Amino acid sequence: MAEQVKYVLEENEMPKAWYNIQADLPKPLPPVLHPGTHKPVGPDDLAPLFPPDLIMQEVTQERYIEIPPEVQQVYKIWRPSPLYRARALEKALGTPAKIYYKYEGVSPTGSHKPNTAVPQAYYNKKAGTKKLSTETGAGQWGSSLAFAGSCFGLEVEVFQVKVSYETKPYRSIFMKTFGAQCYPSPSDRTEVGKKILEKDPACTGSLGIAISEAVESCMKSEVPTKYALGSVLNHVLMHQTIIGQEAISQLEKAGDYPDVLVGCTGGGSNFAGMCFPFIGQKFRGEAKKSFRVVAVEPAACPSLTKGKYTYDFGDTGHMTPLIKCHTLGHPFIPPPDHAGGLRYHAMAPLISHLKELGELEAVAYRQTECFEAGILFAKHEGILPAPEANHAVKGAIEEALRCKREGKSEVILFNLCGHGNFDMAAYDKFNQGAMKDSDFNEEDMALALAATPKIAE
Amino acid sequence: MAEQVKYVLEENEMPKAWYNIQADLPKPLPPVLHPGTHKPVGPDDLAPLFPPDLIMQEVTQERYIEIPPEVQQVYKIWRPSPLYRARALEKALGTPAKIYYKYEGVSPTGSHKPNTAVPQAYYNKKAGTKKLSTETGAGQWGSSLAFAGSCFGLEVEVFQVKVSYETKPYRSIFMKTFGAQCYPSPSDRTEVGKKILEKDPACTGSLGIAISEAVESCMKSEVPTKYALGSVLNHVLMHQTIIGQEAISQLEKAGDYPDVLVGCTGGGSNFAGMCFPFIGQKFRGEAKKSFRVVAVEPAACPSLTKGKYTYDFGDTGHMTPLIKCHTLGHPFIPPPDHAGGLRYHAMAPLISHLKELGELEAVAYRQTECFEAGILFAKHEGILPAPEANHAVKGAIEEALRCKREGKSEVILFNLCGHGNFDMAAYDKFNQGAMKDSDFNEEDMALALAATPKIAE
Structure with missing residues (x-):
């Protein structure tokens, strides 16, 4: 009989609540600060941007937040998502390790992003919001919010990083097909965009x-x-914890528990979604064994491995509150030849905090070696990963090769956060040998870091 | 509690055999004829093209053919595929009908095609084949064979219809990423291609x-x-019957049985894959109730609704045996502004035969009305269909609206054979109002039909 490769859950086995790691942190998260007063922000400060339920979820210390039935209903289009054992890849690598991956590319937009887009649209609809405004890089997030807005009858407006808007045209067509507006950013639709275009057209x-x-x-x-x-x-990271909770149930069915967890990090949401439920088990003394957690980031935008842990703005135009995070400095712009997403200057505060607590390791890889890993994976496992997910694949392969060198049959779990169907132009570039790896510019980072606000701590 | 929308099967519930409708036909299929002698072809005639196992499967009258464990292993990457209840679409249409759809877009290449690509690659590998040569239209098939070849270590060479090669560049990049060669056809790599390019560059x-x-x-x-x-x-249609067999089990879990089956038809494989297991139940007196079967084809290439039921070549260059089928004439070329696949001049002999036996109806829709249906579907169900699948969506919506007019709560099942992630250029054209519907040219068909061989029957 053929060996099992896929572990599925029934709809009724889908988790009914999101997991909030704040409930189990050994040391609380540093507060978010008001950009003017440098005092902790309160719910009222956030009210112009977010509906009440999401503000509550941002700060609550409750361990579990119930997933509303309306959100569960939409989740069921693609959830529970499958967990795979990468048997063909294991054989190709000749590793004694067992490699598992959770696959989020089964969602309507091909990535993990709808896990949070759907509840965000739902809570906004509930609060009377008519329109959502957002940004997107590679387009995974913008597509997902366009889809979620369409589910609940909300208008959606997306500002897409210009280099991605131009190199990944299928993404904006996708968003428009779902009824969203999509503009290349910087645009002349805002004062901040106009100002930037004036300085650098x-x-x-x-x-x-x-x-x-x-x-x-x-x-x-x-x-x-x-x-x-x-x-x-x-709250965004929390919505993603459905990934890790499902993975825990699925690995139970497989009779395994991870020695190493691997995920790619840009802002950190897919990584957090997979790892937080496991780290929570550890904090509560419920983990079946000890494990390592490895965040993989692009060498072109290495916030966790090269950035500074300090308060910074979430955006270039100083419109957001200040968050304590690993940052390359909010004016930092990754080189335009970086093909994938994962191009944010900062890391999620929760992940940065866990890094400071020693709960996770970080490693950076160059994009060409990640594409190479992704294509090896595709040829054996059949799924062509998104450029972002290639970083996780690379990280998992490196762990599997270490196991081979050390003769260890560890259990590796990684998150394959999306497929690469919309990224064929980048694969074309790679196939033709035209993809470059820009060197990370330490001076650019130093300049950008000089612009972070001075906070008396 | 949220309503159920998805019916999944465990890996161990995946069918272990393909279903061969030839075992249950009330009247046997007309034989395939040698193009020179007009006598029925034997296995030896087919040996240069196909390995022994596939030739056997082409002619066998056995009801079930066991799926080899090696093929089951690869199937498990995406199978069993989900069956959905389209509750959101039902609400949007205000129909009392229940709409179910089987979703084949979860496969690595985004369509049903790997269901046959994988066994074809497997049986060839087993027979010592080193390389597979094939054609593709929109690219679904070529991508799938590239994937399957990569699974079993076979070289793959694909001739892609030039208009698709040019308008859907992501597909050929995809094939090349999996290691296949892909050439626009007609090409100067063959005598037949050269001859055609000479006449019409x-x-x-x-x-x-x-x-x-x-x-x-x-x-x-x-x-x-x-x-x-x-x-x-x-044998190709038979490999697809895993779709319908799974759907039967899933509808059982849902406590339903179809009144109407709907699928899109080009060559007919996804349609056959879903419908044959149901039609087989009918032939064997095992169907839970009587049902209709509706084939939906593009008005630009309407072999079933406008074609002639006669012997014809499967190809333009007279290299294939003669098959009895509904055909527009082998020299027929669909208008280049036809965006999707479903552009074959003929219909599968098994489907043509069933049409002649009165077992199925056929209807043709224009591509713009199909895209409109597909976008309505996407906005409510979240999945953006391939242009081919839009035809099935259109057919299902028309049945649902009929049920609304007639006040009937029928059960409609259709096959959503693939997603549209690689077809965004066509959606862009549609969104911009630039997509046209060419009128079907009856004179072109008459000319093409005049070229079909004269067979004494």
Whole structure:
């Protein structure tokens, strides 16, 4: 009989609540600060941007938050998502390790992003919001919010980092097909965009700039509009914990528990979604064994491995509160030849905090070696990963090769956060040998870090 | 509690055999004829093109053929595929009908095609084949064979209809990423291609031409090479019956049985895959109730609704045996502004035969109304269909609206054979109002039909 490769859950086995790691932290998260007063922000400060339920979820210390039935109903389009044993890849690598991966590419937009887009749209609809404004990089998040807005009848407006808007045209067509508006950022639709274009008309954009534009557009809108963020914030990471909770149940069915968890990190949401439920088990003394947690980031935008742990703005235009995080400095712009997402200057505060607590390791790889890993994976496992997910694949393969060298049959679990169907132009570039690895510019980072606010701590 | 929308099967509930409708036909299929002698072909005639196991499967009258464990292992990457209840679409249409759809877009290449690509690659590998040569239209089939070849270590060469090669560049990049060669057809790599380009250098290609090129290339190859076809043939349709067998089990879990089955037809494989297991139940007196079967085809290439039931070549260059089928004439070339696949001049002999037996109805829709249906579906169900699948969506919506008019709560089941992630250029065209519906040219068909061989029957 053929060996089992896939572990599925029934709809009724889908988790009914999100897991909030704040409930189990050994040391609380540093507060978010008001950009003017440098005092901790309160719910009222966030009310112009987010609906009440999401503000509550941002700060609550409750361990579990019930997933509303309306959200569960939409989740069921693609959830529970499958967990795979990568038997063909294991054989190809000749590793004694067992490699498992959770696959989030089965969602309608091909990544993990709808896990939070759907509840964000739902809570906004419930609060009377008519329109959502957001930013996107590679387009995974913008597509997902366009889909979620369409589910609940909300208008959606997306500012997409210009270099991605231009190199990944299928993403904006996708968003428009679902009824959303999509603009390349920096744009002339906002003051912050105009100012940046004045200084640098050829600016290729950054997530920091696009966030500023989306926030400004939200504040100025004439219909009830809120802002939506696809990563970084506590409530966003929490919505993603359905991934790790499912993975725990699925690994139980497989009779395994991980020795190493691997995920790719940009803002950190897919990584957090998979790892937090496991780390929570550890904090509560419920983990079946000790395990390592490895965050893989692009060498072109290495916030965790090279950034400074300090307070910084979430955006370029100083419109957001200040968060304590590993940052390359909010004016930092990754080189335009970086093909994938994962181009945010900062890391989610919760992940940065866990890094400071010694709960996770970080490693950076160059994009060409990640594409190479992704194609090896595709040829054996059949799924072509998104460029972002290639980083996780690379990280998992490196762990599997270490196991081979050390003769250890460890259990490796990684999150394959999305497929690469919309990224064929990048694969084409790679196939033709035309993909480059820009060196990370330490001076750029130093300059950008000099612009972080001085906070008396 | 949220309502159930998805019916999944465990890996161990996956069917272990394909269903062969030839075992249950009330009247046998007309034989395939040798193009020279007009006598029925024997296994030896097919040996240069196909490995022994597939030739056996083409003609066998056994009801079930065991799926080899090696094929089951690869199937498990995405199978069993989900069955959905389209509750959101039902609400949007205000129909009392229940709409179910089987979703084949979860496969690595985003369509049902790997269901046959994988066994074809497997049986060829087993027989010592080193290389597979094939054609593709929109690219679903070529991608799937590239994937399957990569699974079993076979070289793959794909001739893609030129208009699709040019308008859907992501598909050929995808094939190349999996290690396949992909050429626009007509090409100068074959005699048949050269001859056509001489007469018409601007020729946009057709599946008939691409098949001729692939067959010629297979015959001339210096390494052991076989030919692979993605539809039309009996064994190809049989491999797809895993779809319908799974759907029967899933509908059982839902406590339903269809009143209407709907699928889109080009060569007919996804349609056959879903419908044959149900039609087989009917033939054996095991159907839970009587049901209708509706084939939906594009008005631009309407073989079932406008074609003639006669013997014809499967390709333009007269390299294939003669099959009895509904055909528009093998030289027929669909208008180049037809965006999707479903552009084959003929219909699978098994489907044509069932049409003649009165077992199914056929209807043709124009592509713009199909795209409109597909976008309505996407906005409510979250999945953006491939242009081909839009035809099935359109057919199902029309049935649901009929049920609304007639006040009937019928059960509609359709096959959503693939997603549209690689087809965003077509959606862009549609969104911009630039997509056209060419009128079907009856004179073109009459001319093409005049070229069909005269067979004394």
